[in-house]
């Protein structure tokens with residue numbers, strides 16, 4: 387197991403790289419290039435510069451989050467061939483710089499969705515929340531709200547130039563149902579997994595966030611059966627999962643612990659996002675502090691499900707609240723994520739020494 391934290395790079399992240407290395411137990415950072423348009427090849431020199439910067443700070447960068455998938459691949463347009471060829475080349479380029487795992491998602495239009503970026507908790511900390519009443523608004527209203535409440539940061543998957551095209555994109559997805567999206571995912575995997583096997587990289591799909599349809603868009607990474615289908619679509623260890631406990635648990639029907647156990651046993655969880663969420667009612671929730679007592683997940687059981695079933699991948703606390711007056715990119719402050727690291731490593735040590 388290797389503990390990591392997400393770092394948005396020298397331009398996008400105001401947290402100095404060195405600070406991540408000062409969090410006890412953190413061995414690496416999870417990074418990405420943010421100045422390459424989705425669908426284009428990640429150039430070797432830029433990758434090398436990014437990975438090199440982490441190494442200079444004494445940190446590994448063996449996980450990339452994310453190399454995003456062009457919508458033409460998800461929609462299944464003829465132009466996907468060019469974008470898939472680019473993706474294959476990006477995999478080769480990343481492998482050459484020592485990258486082992488590529489996190490990605492296959493969600494149409496949006497990479498994730500919350501309805502409140504500054505949800506105030508009784509202790510004065512701020513977190514992100516999702517409440518269905520807010521998503522029952524029109525698409526335009528929700529988009530505007532996200533744009534106006536992100537504390538000045540462009541959120542991953544929510545780049546302004548994409549948001550402007552949101553309506554066009556919706557129209558392009560009108561004939562893409564779950565079955566079609568699944569076919570397009572299988573098409574993509576059949577093309578990239580052999581390249582991954584050749585160069586020693588593992589793909590790790592992130593579950594849909596939230597794990598059910600929003601705005602009528604198709605969804606194919608929602609639950610145990612979806613993950614099983616994906617693993618079987620190309621039966622290779624290189625075709626794996628980023629198991630995000632928060633995203634999976636956003637649907638209370640999902641049994642997070644048995645999913646963690648099963649896919650750890652099957653050697654398909656290469657990267658784990660571990661966070662706790664507090665269900666408010668039905669499917670409404672906020673992202674709570676990591677410890678069990680603050681949320682709806684039993685975090686000891688989460689760590690035990692990974693550990694006892696042979697999980698040997700990368701792990702990171704997913705998001706953190708804003709505490710101690712910190713401001714910045716919602717979900718990605720330093721302090722609460724660092725507390726999460728310490729807590730998760732404490733659980734891991736206890737479980738592994740028993």
Ligand SMILES: [Mn+2]
Nearest residue numbers: 630633659704
């Ligand atoms: Mn996640």
